[in-house]
Amino acid sequence: MDDQLFLERAHANPHDDSAEFLLAVSENPARQELVESLKVLDKRLESGLTAISAPEHLKKTLLNIPEGTLHPDTQAVSANDSFWRRNFQYAAGLVVAVGVIAMMLPGRANSLEEVVMRHLYSELSFLEDHTPVSMSYVNNVMSSNRDGMAFLQSPDMDNIEIDVSEDCWVDFQNGVKGVHIVMKGNVGQITVMVIPNEPIAGQVAISDERFEGVITPTSGGNLVVIGEKDESIQQYSTMLAANISW
Amino acid sequence: MVNPQFYRILIKMSSKGNSNEPVIGGTGSKKLRYETLVGEYYNDIFRYAYWLSKSRQVAEDLAQETFLRAWRALDNLEKPGAAKAWLFTILRRENARRFEKYRPEADDIDDYSLPDSGKLEPDQILEREMVHKAMEDLEPEYRDPLLLQVIGGFSGDEIAKMLDLNNNTVMTRLFRARNKLKEKLESNEPG
Numbered sequence: 297m298d299d300q301l302f303l304e305r306a307h308a309n310p311h312d313d314s315a316e317f318l319l320a321v322s323e324n325p326a327r328q329e330l331v332e333s334l335k336v337l338d339k340r341l342e343s344g345l346t347a348i349s350a351p352e353h354l355k356k357t358l359l360n361i362p363e364g365t366l367h368p369d370t371q372a373v374s375a376n377d378s379f380w381r382r383n384f385q386y387a388a389g390l391v392v393a394v395g396v397i398a399m400m401l402p403g404r405a406n407s408l409e410e411v412v413m414r415h416l417y418s419e420l421s422f423l424e425d426h427t428p429v430s431m432s433y434v435n436n437v438m439s440s441n442r443d444g445m446a447f448l449q450s451p452d453m454d455n456i457e458i459d460v461s462e463d464c465w466v467d468f469q470n471g472v473k474g475v476h477i478v479m480k481g482n483v484g485q486i487t488v489m490v491i492p493n494e495p496i497a498g499q500v501a502i503s504d505e506r507f508e509g510v511i512t513p514t515s516g517g518n519l520v521v522i523g524e525k526d527e528s529i530q531q532y533s534t535m536l537a538a539n540i541s542w
Numbered sequence: 543m544v545n546p547q548f549y550r551i552l553i554k555m556s557s558k559g560n561s562n563e564p565v566i567g568g569t570g571s572k573k574l575r576y577e578t579l580v581g582e583y584y585n586d587i588f589r590y591a592y593w594l595s596k597s598r599q600v601a602e603d604l605a606q607e608t609f610l611r612a613w614r615a616l617d618n619l620e621k622p623g624a625a626k627a628w629l630f631t632i633l634r635r636e637n638a639r640r641f642e643k644y645r646p647e648a649d650d651i652d653d654y655s656l657p658d659s660g661k662l663e664p665d666q667i668l669e670r671e672m673v674h675k676a677m678e679d680l681e682p683e684y685r686d687p688l689l690l691q692v693i694g695g696f697s698g699d700e701i702a703k704m705l706d707l708n709n710n711t712v713m714t715r716l717f718r719a720r721n722k723l724k725e726k727l728e729s730n731e732p733g
Binding site (some may be wrong): 303304305307308309310333334336337340341342343344345346347348349350351354355357358359361362427428429431433436 | 553557572573576577580581584585588589592593598602603605606607609610611613629667672673674677688689691692693698712713714716717718720721723726
């Protein structure tokens with residue numbers, strides 16, 4: 297093993313215990329010294345990096361996951377694969393579709409319908425994410441978007457299953473941020489966008505060849521719900537609008 | 543790298559018919575396997591999450607999301623020896639998912655409040671801070687494989703798979719990472 301190769305291998309892994317490497321080390325005292333100095337460096341690294349310890353409560357919190365106490369909302373949902381739970385996920389998908397459809401509407405350039413449909417289609421991969429997140433996680437995202445914004449705790453909300461909750465630039469150019477949620481619906485994934493901007497004048501229906509949905513103005517902003525064609529969009533929209541604190 | 547207790551649990555699980563060993567089946571066995579995973583790896587997961595996020599709060603959230611997903615998918619884990627790499631991969635994906643949408647606020651590099659620092663001598667605290675600063679200054683492409691090697695204890699091949707790189711690239715990055723760290727730490731040595 298030539299010196300350059302040895303130098304690289306020693307730095308890449310000074311603890312290399314392959315016969316080839318150990319033989320190379322034994323051939324030369326300078327190599328032994330280098331390896332020892334690198335092992336000392338690794339000790340320093342290990343000592344420094346492991347100085348970061350998990351908080352004391354974390355292990356207990358993690359051990360409670362199977363009992364659902366970390367994410368009580370999610371546990372309730374898991375125990376009851378209800379209509380609402382499945383529909384909420386599908387609703388997120390629908391919201392995205394609504395935005396795309398609205399974008400295509402003539403004479404409504406830059407309308408909220410256009411914006412949300414554009415965003416829906418730009419984030420279609422969200423509809424493929426089937427890993428549930430808890431309501432507390434969703435509400436953390438909501439409150440990070442705007443203080444006080446959250447879903448309320450209620451039997452309806454307990455029965456939905458959410459797979460995605462992301463703080464998104466719904467309209468980057470105009471500085472409009474919202475929370476993009478995907479939940480399970482009866483037919484498929486439902487996209488929900490909670491957008492704390494100026495409420496539109498009245499509820500708007502949006503649709504394209506795949507999705508349909510509604511944008512509902514509320515006291516604190518606009519609620520977008522979009523799903524597959526046969527989804528009960530209005531039902532979800534009404535339920536969600538009644539359970540948002542802005 | 544796998545906790546021997548984890549293997550013992552699996553041996554018990556596969557010991558049906560052996561009256562000397564309790565048979566742990568159904569959800570009980572899943573829970574036991576999960577608890578073993580938590581006990582063995584939660585600190586490493588938190589540490590790695592911390593270095594990915596630079597925030598204790600975000601690291602805690604990432605650890606919770608990682609183990610929540612692990613619990614839900616535990617039946618898909620067929621090889622106990624792959625458990626640690628599996629968890630780290632879940633964590634990396636979870637972090638990437640968050641990072642795509644928003645960058646969590648990072649802890650200030652000058653505000654590392656190292657646990658138990660109060661019990662350390664001033665020179666020990668200084669030493670830790672030097673190491674942290676040196677790691678922080680490393681470019682992510684060098685820091686990432688080094689963290690996986692030092693915190694995770696992963697081999698070059700394992701790191702290559704996790705980072706979707708070839709083994710030569712990983713070894714080159716590890717070489718450069720240690721080279722840079724050594725220079726950085728030596729330049730900060732007193733006197």
